[in-house]
Amino acid sequence: MIIQHPLLGARDAAEFTYLGDASMLMRPDPASASHPDKLMTAFHDYVHLRDNPAGIHKELWFHEQGDRSWLVVTRNVSTHEIISVELASDVKKASKRKSK
Amino acid sequence: MRYSIWSVLKQGLRSNRDWKPAWRDPEPKASYDAIIVGGGGHGLATAYYLASEHGMTNIAVIEKGWIGGGNVGRNTTIIRSNYLLPGNEAFYELSLKLWEGLEQSINYNAMVSQRGIINLFHSDAQRDAAVRRGNSMLMHGADATLLDEHDLRQICPFLDFENARFPIKGGLMQKRGGSVRHDAVAWGYARAADLLGVDIIQNCEVTGFIMESGKCVGVDTSRGKIRAKKTGVAVAGSTSRVMGKAGMRLPIESHVLQAFVSEGLKPIIPGVVTYGAGHFYISQSDKGGLVFGGDIDGYNSYAQRGNLPVVEDVCEGGMALMPMIGKARLLRMWGGIMDMSMDGSPFIDKTDIPGLYLNAGWCYGGFKATPGSGWCFAHLLATDQSHDVAKAYRIDRFQSGAALDEKGSGAQPNLH
Numbered sequence: 371m372i373i374q375h376p377l378l379g380a381r382d383a384a385e386f387t388y389l390g391d392a393s394m395l396m397r398p399d400p401a402s403a404s405h406p407d408k409l410m411t412a413f414h415d416y417v418h419l420r421d422n423p424a425g426i427h428k429e430l431w432f433h434e435q436g437d438r439s440w441l442v443v444t445r446n447v448s449t450h451e452i453i454s455v456e457l458a459s460d461v462k463k464a465s466k467r468k469s470k
Numbered sequence: 471m472r473y474s475i476w477s478v479l480k481q482g483l484r485s486n487r488d489w490k491p492a493w494r495d496p497e498p499k500a501s502y503d504a505i506i507v508g509g510g511g512h513g514l515a516t517a518y519y520l521a522s523e524h525g526m527t528n529i530a531v532i533e534k535g536w537i538g539g540g541n542v543g544r545n546t547t548i549i550r551s552n553y554l555l556p557g558n559e560a561f562y563e564l565s566l567k568l569w570e571g572l573e574q575s576i577n578y579n580a581m582v583s584q585r586g587i588i589n590l591f592h593s594d595a596q597r598d599a600a601v602r603r604g605n606s607m608l609m610h611g612a613d614a615t616l617l618d619e620h621d622l623r624q625i626c627p628f629l630d631f632e633n634a635r636f637p638i639k640g641g642l643m644q645k646r647g648g649s650v651r652h653d654a655v656a657w658g659y660a661r662a663a664d665l666l667g668v669d670i671i672q673n674c675e676v677t678g679f680i681m682e683s684g685k686c687v688g689v690d691t692s693r694g695k696i697r698a699k700k701t702g703v704a705v706a707g708s709t710s711r712v713m714g715k716a717g718m719r720l721p722i723e724s725h726v727l728q729a730f731v732s733e734g735l736k737p738i739i740p741g742v743v744t745y746g747a748g749h750f751y752i753s754q755s756d757k758g759g760l761v762f763g764g765d766i767d768g769y770n771s772y773a774q775r776g777n778l779p780v781v782e783d784v785c786e787g788g789m790a791l792m793p794m795i796g797k798a799r800l801l802r803m804w805g806g807i808m809d810m811s812m813d814g815s816p817f818i819d820k821t822d823i824p825g826l827y828l829n830a831g832w833c834y835g836g837f838k839a840t841p842g843s844g845w846c847f848a849h850l851l852a853t854d855q856s857h858d859v860a861k862a863y864r865i866d867r868f869q870s871g872a873a874l875d876e877k878g879s880g881a882q883p884n885l886h
Contacts, residue, residue: 371777384779388769388884390723411869417881418721418812418868422710424772431769447724448772 373443374455378436385435391420392428392442395462424448430458473577492657493537493664498671501697502530504851507676507689507712508705509533511542511652511837512829514659514670515844516704516851518576521666523845524852530669530698531660532676532691538656541707544774544806545837546729546763548742548753550587550647551612554603557862557874558815559610564859565842566612566646572841578658580650581756586741587647588617588626590791592636596746600642607644615643625740628792636747636790647742649753649761655840679716679826686716686826702827702851704843707807708772709830716823720830721812721868723883726771726805727763727834728780732798734758743791750787752795760798762788766808766834768884775805808834814886815874818846818863819856827851828865833886 371383398416403409427447433439440458445451471477471490481489504520506513509531520526549569551562573580591597604614618640619631631638660670671693678690680697688697705712710722739754752762764784767776781803788795811817811831816839818829829847832839846860856863862874868881879885 382779383769383777390770390883414869415719419719420710420721420723421714421719422723422770424708424711424724427770429770445769447770450771450773450777 371450371452373431373441373452375433375436375439375441376455376457377439378433381433381436383431385433386431386441387434389430389432391422392430392458392461393421394430395442395458396465426453473579492661493670496669496671498530498532498674498691498693498696499669500695501688502669503528503698504700504702505529505689505696505698506531507701507703509537509660509670509672510540510704510706511655511659511840512706512832512843512847513702513704514656514663515840516702516829516847517668517670517844518659518663518666519844519848520852521663521668522575524848526852527667530671530696531663532674532689532696533670533672534675536672537660537670538653541806541808541836542656542840543653544729544804545652546751546753546761547649547652547755547837548587548647548751549582549650549838550644550742551838552587552589552603552607552614552642552644552647553876554606555874555876556606556610558876559606559612560859561842561846561863562839563607563610563612564845565839568841568845569650570646572655572658576658576662578654578661580654580658582648582650583756584646584648586643586645587744588622588641588643588741589744590622590629590638590641590746592639592747594639597639600640604642613644613646615645617641617643626743628738628794629743630791630793633790649742649755651756652837659844676712677715681716681823685824700825700827700851702829702847704829704847706809706830706832706836709809709828713821713828713830716821716826718821720865721881722809722831723770724772725766725768725808725810725884726773726776727766727808728776728784728803728805729761729763730781730784730803731755731801732760732795733801735760735798745787745791748783748787748790750784750791752788752792759801760795766810766884767805772807773805774807808832808836810883810886812868812881812883813873813875814877814879816843816863817865818843818850818860819865820850820854821865
């Protein structure tokens with residue numbers, strides 16, 4: 371697979387390590403939980419449960435052998451076709467803006 | 471027809487005119503006592519043991535494709551019970567014992583060949599870990615033999631013992647490990663279950679579950695509704711997809727694992743050998759092909775094919791372990807989709823939905839577990855109780871903190 375890095379252009383996927391579902395960017399906020407049990411459940415779900423869809427999947431790739439940036443890659447996991455690539459920092463900023 | 475030397479001779483003399491299909495191709499009935507979703511090795515074994523051990527014969531196996539077309543025909547055929555943790559070792563030892571009696575009980579030649587498996591070690595620390603693992607195996611009634619370099623040179627003279635970076639110091643051997651012809655396992659279980667009255671329904675895709683007042687009472691399929699008192703799902707690789715239809719979200723990611731076969735060669739590899747300094751394992755099939763594999767590709771995939779970086783990585787492991795392998799030509803390579811769970815261990819458990827049971831999360835170690843998985847899943851379906859050796863395989867173990875992390879790599883499925 372070739373990943374179109376937003377800053378560096380086309381890079382071989384072998385330069386990256388894979389973390390998993392990009393929902394891991396959205397860590398539960400301990401301050402917002404109404405009850406400790408709810409927080410435990412929220413963190414259990416965050417750490418352990420996955421949608422694991424067959425089809426379009428947003429996921430985190432780390433450019434370990436390159437500029438060491440985190441990317442959010444949108445990929446069809448049934449065909450390995452890469453649809454879009456963004457910097458994870460941009461995705462995180464955008465989601466914060468949205469939640470405000 | 472019972473298979474034996476006499477049936478082979480008799481049919482041979484009649485120009486093999488009278489062989490019948492090994493199992494029927496029935497239309498699905500409107501309802502069953504139990505249905506198993508997934509006609510892979512685990513599903514068929516479950517159906518067979520439900521019928522043979524628990525007397526439940528009004529049951530069906532529902533398969534989207536054809537028998538033998540999924541992971542049961544895509545693995546590297548290794549059987550072993552060299553696990554460490556108490557929650558795992560007893561289960562895999564039960565499974566290995568069932569392999570030993572399998573061919574007699576299902577009257578089918580699955581070519582179970584206990585030619586031994588050797589896990590190599592390359593350092594003092596790895597040797598200590600091998601001794602510990604061996605002791606755990608012995609305590610659970612399995613067999614384990616520690617080989618030093620001298621012993622190993624007798625068995626595998628072709629290994630690169632003097633490798634400068636990872637010299638080979640010895641290995642932990644399980645003599646009762648080995649390999650089995652994987653297609654024959656699917657066909658043998660299918661035939662044996664069919665003979666006991668189990669309906670094996672192929673080309674029938676489950677499209678949803680029938681829920682009535684919070685209970686699962688059957689499945690919607692591409693061939694109509696099929697009702698059942700109990701529904702067991704054994705579709706490793708596609709578990710998230712199928713259980714998603716019941717609204718469940720699971721601690722599983724689907725990943726692709728590649729496997730490789732070389733051209734046929736004269737006998738050279740005595741059993742199964744696994745590299746301790748990288749992920750590479752190899753055995754030789756009865757046809758002579760070197761069967762080998764290594765790591766999963768490491769990213770979510772449902773594509774049943776992998777990419778070249780892992781091919782390179784696997785071949786590098788092979789070259790480091792036994793340089794002679796560089797002369798063999800690769801004949802075929804393929805990929806299969808694995809349920810990678812969050813701790814590398816499987817699930818055999820009830821779900822929160824009454825009437826719905828789950829068998830999943832086999833990572834890339836499901837083949838060796840086939841008989842044990844079927845045995846324990848059948849026990850769960852028939853009695854509503856977990857089998858003694860499968861008690862650790864609960865779905866809620868990440869909530870309770872009782873994770874079963876054989877490799878100790880945490881909730882990172884692509885590292886197990």
